[in-house]
Amino acid sequence: MSDAPLKDPPPASDAAEAEPPPGRVRKPVGWSMISILVLVLVCAGLVYRRDGADGVVEILTHDLSLFGGILPRVLAGCLLGAFIAEILPHEKVSRSLGPKSGLKGLLIGTAFGAILPGGPFTAYPVAAALLTVGADFGATIAMVVSWTLIGYGRAVAWELPIMGTEFTLWRIVISLPLPVLAGAFGRFVYARVYPSGAPE
Known part of the structure; x- marks a missing residue:
C-alpha cells in the first residue's frame, strides 16, 4: 500500500469554474440548410433549362460578388457576438x-x-x-x-x-x-x- 499522501479533491467552486459554461450545440447542417440547398438546386435546374449554362454562370458570378461584399459585415457581426458571449x-x-x-x-x-x-x-x-x-x-x-x-x-x-x-x-x-x-x-x-x- 502506498504511503503517498492523498490529495484533497478540489473545492466544488473551483471545479465549477473550471468547467466551460453550457452552450447551445449548433449543428453545421440542419433541416433548414438542407431545404435551402434543395431549393437552390431546383432553381438552378430551371434556370439551366431556360437559359443554359451561361445563365447559371452569370447568376453565380453576381452572387459571389454580392457574397464578397456582405462577408466582412457577417464576420464582424459574428465576432461581435462571440466577444459579447465571453465578456458578459x-x-x-x-x-x-x-x-x-x-x-x-x-x-x-x-x-x-x-x-x-x-x-x-x-x-x-x-x-x-x-x-x-x-x-x-x-x-x-x-x-x-x-x-x-x-x-x-x-x-x-x-x-x-x-x-x-x-x-x-x-x-x-x-x-x-x-x-x-x-x-x-x-x-x-x-x-x-x-x-x-x-x-x-
Whole structure:
C-alpha cells in the first residue's frame, strides 16, 4: 500500500469554474440548410433549362460578388457576438434575462432591442450571444421583436424624415407592448415544448 499522501479533491467552486459554461450545440447542417440547398438546386435546374449554362454562370458570378461584399459585415457581426458571449457575466445575464426573470427580463430585453444599433448583422449575433450566456427564449424574442419594431436607429434615420414626427411617435407607442407580449408567449410555448430545458 502506498504511503503517498492523498490529495484533497478540489473545492466544488473551483471545479465549477473550471468547467466551460453550457452552450447551445449548433449543428453545421440542419433541416433548414438542407431545404435551402434543395431549393437552390431546383432553381438552378430551371434556370439551366431556360437559359443554359451561361445563365447559371452569370447568376453565380453576381452572387459571389454580392457574397464578397456582405462577408466582412457577417464576420464582424459574428465576432461581435462571440466577444459579447465571453465578456458578459453569465450569472448576471441569467438572473436579469433568464427563465426566472419574469416581466423584468422581458422589459430589459425590449429596452435593449429598442436601443440596439446596426442591422441584422449586428442584432442576430448579439441575440445568439445572449442565448449562449443565459438569456431565455422569451427575453431574446422580446429583444429581436423590439429591435424590429421600435429600433431607434431606423426611426431617426428613415421614419422621422419620411413619415413625420406624429406618425413615428404613435407607431412607437402602439408597438411598445408587442415585444413584451411576444416574449411572454414565446416563454410560455418554449416551457411546454421543452419542459426539461434546451434541446440538444
